[in-house]
Amino acid sequence: MPMTEWLMRFADSDVPAYRCRQGILRYRELIAAARRVASLLSQTVPSGSPVGIYGHKELLMPVCIAACTLAGLPYLPIDRQIPSVRAERMLRLAGARLLLCAAAPPWTPPVPFLSSDKLESAAFSPALSPAEPVRTAPDDPFYLLFTSGSSGEPKGIRITRRNAASFLRWEQSLLGAGEGPVLNHAAFSFDLSVAALWFSFLNGRCDAELESELFGDFPALFDAMDQSAPSLAVLTPSFAELLLASPSFGANRFPALGQFLFCGETLRPQTVRRLKLRFPTAHIYNSYGPTETTVAVTGCELTEVMLQQPLLPIGYAGTRSSITIRDPSSHIELPEGETGELVVTGEQVAAGYLGEIQGGFCRIDSRPAYRTGDLGWQRDGLFYCRGRIDRQLKWRGLRIEPEEIERCLLQCEGILQAAVVPVLQQGRVRRLRAFVVLSSGIHDPQSIKLQLRTLLPAGMIPDLTALPHLPLTSHGKCDYTALKELL
Numbered sequence: 001m002p003m004t005e006w007l008m009r010f011a012d013s014d015v016p017a018y019r020c021r022q023g024i025l026r027y028r029e030l031i032a033a034a035r036r037v038a039s040l041l042s043q044t045v046p047s048g049s050p051v052g053i054y055g056h057k058e059l060l061m062p063v064c065i066a067a068c069t070l071a072g073l074p075y076l077p078i079d080r081q082i083p084s085v086r087a088e089r090m091l092r093l094a095g096a097r098l099l100l101c102a103a104a105p106p107w108t109p110p111v112p113f114l115s116s117d118k119l120e121s122a123a124f125s126p127a128l129s130p131a132e133p134v135r136t137a138p139d140d141p142f143y144l145l146f147t148s149g150s151s152g153e154p155k156g157i158r159i160t161r162r163n164a165a166s167f168l169r170w171e172q173s174l175l176g177a178g179e180g181p182v183l184n185h186a187a188f189s190f191d192l193s194v195a196a197l198w199f200s201f202l203n204g205r206c207d208a209e210l211e212s213e214l215f216g217d218f219p220a221l222f223d224a225m226d227q228s229a230p231s232l233a234v235l236t237p238s239f240a241e242l243l244l245a246s247p248s249f250g251a252n253r254f255p256a257l258g259q260f261l262f263c264g265e266t267l268r269p270q271t272v273r274r275l276k277l278r279f280p281t282a283h284i285y286n287s288y289g290p291t292e293t294t295v296a297v298t299g300c301e302l303t304e305v306m307l308q309q310p311l312l313p314i315g316y317a318g319t320r321s322s323i324t325i326r327d328p329s330s331h332i333e334l335p336e337g338e339t340g341e342l343v344v345t346g347e348q349v350a351a352g353y354l355g356e357i358q359g360g361f362c363r364i365d366s367r368p369a370y371r372t373g374d375l376g377w378q379r380d381g382l383f384y385c386r387g388r389i390d391r392q393l394k395w396r397g398l399r400i401e402p403e404e405i406e407r408c409l410l411q412c413e414g415i416l417q418a419a420v421v422p423v424l425q426q427g428r429v430r431r432l433r434a435f436v437v438l439s440s441g442i443h444d445p446q447s448i449k450l451q452l453r454t455l456l457p458a459g460m461i462p463d464l465t466a467l468p469h470l471p472l473t474s475h476g477k478c479d480y481t482a483l484k485e486l487l
């Protein structure tokens with residue numbers, strides 16, 4: 001039960017565990033509150049059943065996450081940016097028996113729920129006796145996360161306790177246990193947050209959260225960062241570029257910031273060079289992995305020599321993972337240097353998707369494996385990743401299947417056909433554009449955007465262009481290459 005043990009080690013510690021705009025929770029307070037909520041959970045939720053957690057970065061978020069962990073129940077984080085239809089679908093697909101609301105959702109939950117008021121009085125009421133941690137097994141589910149699905153439905157991934165513990169131990173071997181606060185900007189519904197929140201809990205450090213409303217407001221954002229004085233930042237490259245847009249972001253203002261861990265999308269050498277100029281003595285790490293293999297399975301510190309290459313490595317395979325490069329069709333292993341699909345085996349491969357979906361989960365030499373869909377190669381043990389086999393995209397750190405947006409567009413009134421393509425600038429996705437064919441009488445793309453907002457998170461809404469018809473290839477399929485030429 002490593003995650004439970006990690007938390008309980010700090011039950012008497014007055015060291016800060018979590019910081020957000022609402023304030024600070026010390027380990028002693030966090031664990032006492034979590035144990036009280038856990039005692040409510042054990043009275044209301046059948047053993048092993050998933051629990052949804054709605055909110056953003058509120059103080060109640062880590063309380064709910066720790067409560068589920070101590071009660072031996074898998075948790076499903078639902079960030080407030082997820083619209084109601086999608087959130088309801090996620091709760092149903094997961095079979096959640098209860099929703100803990102760290103904030104009030106602007107929709108009626110489709111399952112029994114505990115409002116933030118009730119939750120707060122339970123968490124901080126000395127009247128409620130704290131629960132003893134429930135015994136769990138390594139292969140019990142730990143958390144459930146949903147990613148964009150090419151079938152049009154978000155896919156739910158089951159991460160076990162073993163998966164998460166393996167990742168976190170490897171992260172510790174990569175970065176060292178360290179000290180000082182760990183900065184996180186990712187929502188808890190994005191698994192990058194695990195590399196900050198649970199890494200902090202493993203090492204008795206403070207997880208310092210940045211709320212998404214700060215992202216467009218440098219003075220407020222930097223004030224929040226000043227107050228938390230992080231020594232490690234867990235970042236997507238897109239977020240680092242946002243920070244670098246301000247000349248104030250540097251070692252003069254943030255002298256404690258000595259480590260940067262990147263993950264989630266392609267990290268460009270230019271970004272690292274700019275960061276090095278601002279933080280000349282900092283250690284910068286690149287890491288890579290799909291949610292299905294628990295946050296990250298490769299990583300390395302970036303050296304000066306690596307920065308001279310046009311493509312940065314994604315790192316060496318983690319201590320608990322093994323990675324091979326395979327032919328995408330025959331799945332035969334390819335020799336060093338040849339480009340193929342990155343295939344992961346080892347302790348971080350998740351327990352599969354919820355429901356009947358198989359996706360990239362498979363067995364190799366009778367061991368569970370995951371075919372990532374990423375193209376890459378390996379040289380001297382270092383892995384490189386360049387592009388995808390399919391149409392999957394990363395936009396502002398968010399994983400997006402264009403097919404899912406197309407499916408949602410087709411659910412909107414007045415759309416007959418839809419095709420989504422990325423608008424690229426220097427190889428990076430800058431926007432998404434949907435080419436749509438409208439039924440007669442519908443002329444207002446804004447009304448379509450409004451409908452789309454009820455189905456998709458804000459980060460997945462494309463710009464719209466109406467066409468009289470979509471161009472076709474000689475095989476009669478939608479011609480995406482021709483559409484890209486219209487951008």
Ligand code: AMP
Pocket residue numbers: 147262263264265266267286287288289290291292314372374385388394398399
């Ligand atoms: P997610 O499941 O949201 O974490 O997205 C996983 C996908 O993001 C991977 O399959 C890759 O396509 C991409 N990705 C993650 N980390 C990196 C990286 N360091 N470099 C390039 N692509 C990355």
